[in-house]
Amino acid sequence: MTAATVTAPLALARRLGVGAGVRHTLTLAWRSLVQIKHNPMELLDLSIQPVMFVLLFTYVFGTAISGSPGEYLTFALPGIIVQNALFATMTTGFGLNNDLTKGVFDRLRALPIARWAPLAGRILADTVKQAWSVSLLIGVGAILGFRLGNGVLGLLGAFALLLAFSLAAAWISVLVGVLVSEPDKVQIFGFTVIFPLTFTSNVFVPTDRMPGWLQHWVEVNPVTILADALRGLLVGGPVVGPAIQAMIWAVALAAVFAPLAVRALRRRV
Amino acid sequence: MTYAIRAEGLVRRFGATTALAGVDLAVPSGTVYGLLGPNGAGKTTTVRVLATLLAADSGHATVGGYDVRRDAHRVRQLIGLTGQYASVDEALTGTENLLLIGRLLGLSRADARARARELLARFQLADAADRAAKTYSGGMRRRLDLAASLVGRPQVLFLDEPTTGLDPRSRNDLWDTVRGLVTDGVTVLLTTQYLEEADQLASEIAVVDHGRVIAQGTPEELKAKTGGQVLAIRPADPADLATVVAIAGEAAAASPEVAQSTVTVAVNGPGVLPAVVRRLDDAEIPVAELALRGASLDEVFLHLTGHRAEPDAPTGDDTPSGADLERTPA
Incomplete structure (x- = not known):
């Protein structure tokens, strides 16, 4: 009888070290990034869409809003990012x-593998994609005449602030991803929430050009706050105030949505 | 006899539905054990509990001697899982899918690559190794899925409806693979809706219905319980149905069923068929169809539970992911 393969429990590791979890995370991040190779559409999403936004807004609205495309680019690029x-x-x-x-x-x-690795791997990969898009936007902006006001340090600061905020906001995305029944609904959610949210900020149009009632909202919109912080870091102007406010927003978003998302995930699987 | 899997009194509820109402299992090491039942019987939920994906509300289970709750990490080092739905990453190539699993299991880059190549060759996927899995046929995906669950050389393999939606040839190939695994000493827990599949592969079967194991035994034992065979009689004139029911019932000493103008009755001896033919002839009832066939899952069910297996009944596995796993492809 071949039955005696498992006569007694084998000597297996009882739990995992953190190092192993980090390795799993890196492997799973690799997996998310390799997917791009087989789905060139995703690369287009990551690359062409942001570049298109910069070009369209700069040349279509630039003169109307700021007097010239160059000036508008300085105003709008941090917000577009x-x-x-x-x-x-x-x-x-x-x-x-x-x-x-x-x-x-x-x-x-x-x-x-580590329980947290699948989620962490995904978020890490998305952070890499994020960095690629930001670099591309700054690169295209530079070609069109965008100049960094605070040099490399300002750029790194902008990067860091943006990634911190994105990581926090990603929890909303995780929650939606767990709750909806199919992937396309995540995108529908994204468009119906992020479009109005970003357009009712000072990303594309200065606050004082909007109707008074809307200005109240624009001023407290976290997108406005983050855009102001990035303007300060990339172009010049006040940094500390908006940066601190943006970080408070990030912490608040993470504090609310991370537990909700993790709980929803536990319930679903 | 050692048992690779043991479960005692597994209960799991999803809201108001009870998916598992006390499942007991004892799967001997190195065998194929079949979990047979209709959609929603609790097969997938059982597998998910045993594979550490889902916590039971009560009861306990061990795999390879380890408790699936307390020692989940050890259990995961022993098992392989292949779902009803090919759970490979469709955006990756066959090679990349297997590399991913190999690397996650701690193989070196070179070892993971060698293992991927070996498995792709074994499952006739070498030619498609560098194509994205989304371009694969259903059978190829299922083979890749099985290969992925074998990367870590599991001692216990869970196959959740591995052949649902496969064409007969792919199904036979998969059956051969499963037999090969058992030769290598792997214990396989197979869920299926098909009696034939359980019959072909499993040395023991548990019939599951409404979250309970309602019968357990070798395929022969189970088929013996239903009489093994079923006689189907369709009279040329539906007006004769009542008479046919009476004749069949008397000859087989069992209660016949009527569906779609056909009378079916469990056959429990060699004398039944000739007796029925003789009496039909005596009664001068013209018959459009008369057939002796093997007991189907339906008939095993009917016999064991007193009700027919209803594939469209509300499922007990009605969680979002459970529902996905148990859904039958159109």
């Missing part, structure tokens, strides 16, 4: 929902 970053957070929920509905998430969870 914010808008792009918020849209990019939706990829986290989209990919997560895809994994959940297709059964990939179950396969991963049945492996002896």
